[in-house]
Structures are given as C-alpha cells and as structure tokens.
C-alpha cells in the first residue's frame with residue numbers, strides 16, 4: 657500500500673511560483689552541500705515558466721553554484737532548436753540565460769534540425785543520460801524534477817492510456833501521438849522520473865482540480881474529462897520519487913478534493 661505524497665497548498669498561483677522557486681533554490685544548496693555536480697530536470701507548462709521566472713528574481717539564486725548544475729528536460733517538443741514551442745526556449749528566456757551555467761551542462765533534447773526523427777531524438781537523449789550516470793547506473797540521479805500536470809493528469813509527455821506509460825526502461829522515450837500539441841515529443845520514462853531523489857508536481861488552477869483529486873486517489877478521470885475511465889491511475893498519480901514526492905499546488909487546484 658502506498659502512502660499519499662504530501663500536498664502543500666499556497667493561496668494563489670503567484671505565491672505558489674515564488675514559494676516553489678525558494679524551495680528549489682534551497683534544495684539545490686542542500687544538494688550541493690552533499691555532492692556535486694547536481695542534476696535537475698525541468699519541463700514545460702505555464703506554472704513552471706512562472707516558477708523559473710521567480711527563481712531568476714530570487715536573491716537566493718546567488719547561493720547556488722550554477723557552474724556545477726546540470727539541467728535536463730523531463731520532456732521536450734520535437735521541433736527545431738529555437739522554435740517558440742520548445743520547452744528549452746521558454747526556460748532559457750525565463751531563467752537559464754540569466755545564470756552562469758556551463759553550456760555543456762544544459763542538456764537540450766535534439767530536434768529535427770539535428771536528428772532524423774523523434775525516435776532518434778529519444779535514443780540520443782537516453783545515451784546522453786547514460787553518459788552522465790554514475791558507474792553502474794543508467795541515468796544520473798536527478799536531485800529535483802519539476803513537473804507540471806495537464807488537466808488530463810499527464811506529466812512530462814506521459815499521457816493517460818498511451819503505451820509510453822508502460823515503458824519500464826531508464827532513459828527517454830518517443831511519443832509520436834501526443835494528444836497535447838505538438839504531437840511529437842521526447843519524454844523521460846516513468847521509471848526515470850521515479851529514480852529522481854525528489855519530484856515536485858507543481859499545479860495551479862481550478863481546471864486541474866479533478867486531475868489532482870484523481871492522482872491523489874490513484875484513479876483515472878472519466879472519459880468525458882479526457883481520462884481513460886478505467887480506474888487506472890492518471891500518470892501524475894504514478895510518480896513516486898526515490899526520496900520525496902511533493903505536490904505543490906494553489907488553492908484552486910484543490911477544489912475537487914474531498
């Protein structure tokens with residue numbers, strides 16, 4: 657039997673973003689006091705971009721040694737480098753361009769400008785993860801993974817009812833039929849997300865409330881709400897970090913909780 661991950665509720669999306677930013681910076685400082693370098697994974701989504709902007713604006717950011725931080729993506733849209741739909745473009749503008757990161761530590765997922773197709777992109781990302789793993793491991797230990805969640809309960813590019821959810825490998829996978837556009841994406845697999853030391857699900861707004869409730873109850877959403885209706889937990893409910901799984905939400909996102 658699994659115990660429910662803690663849910664931290666903030667009054668609104670703005671405070672959620674600022675508090676998550678402060679928590680993220682302190683987590684990096686803590687992780688760097690134990691081991692270096694530190695690996696983190698970001699994803700796309702509106703609240704996460706707000707979090708990244710809040711990290712950029714937080715004076716605590718100077719407490720982190722950014723030259724020893726590796727940045728990965730939980731998922732990326734398979735469009736060319738620099739395309740406005742790419743998650744790394746948003747992240748660069750919101751935060752990464754403002755930090756003294758080493759360019760070789762920013763692990764972008766290759767797009768169609770670099771590889772033949774989305775399968776090749778996933779393979780290349782899996783190889784890059786393996787190249788930075790500790791001896792005997794297949795992926796680096798991610799200190800913190802920041803995940804958004806869609807109204808259907810998807811996380812990264814793992815969508816309800818898609819075969820990708822059953823991928824048991826460590827590394828990245830290709831999703832060629834994402835219900836959220838654009839259709840082609842690369843995502844870390846569920847076991848990779850679960851191998852992270854901490855995973856934070858950052859969720860804002862009433863539109864996500866039914867999926868928050870379904871994830872915490874480890875069940876599906878009805879088909880009418882974009883779910884599978886089969887009682888199998890939405891993807892967000894399946895993420896269990898090796899150390900700590902945290903839900904960081906605003907009040908509106910809790911409105912469907914019993």
Ligand SMILES: O=C(O)C(O)[C@@H](O)[C@H](O)[C@H](O)COP(=O)(O)O
Nearest residue numbers: 699700701702703804805806812
């Ligand atoms: O589409 C992406 O690239 C994602 O990484 C995706 O998993 C996202 O985080 C959620 O869909 C939440 O996005 P919103 O906050 O914009 O609803």
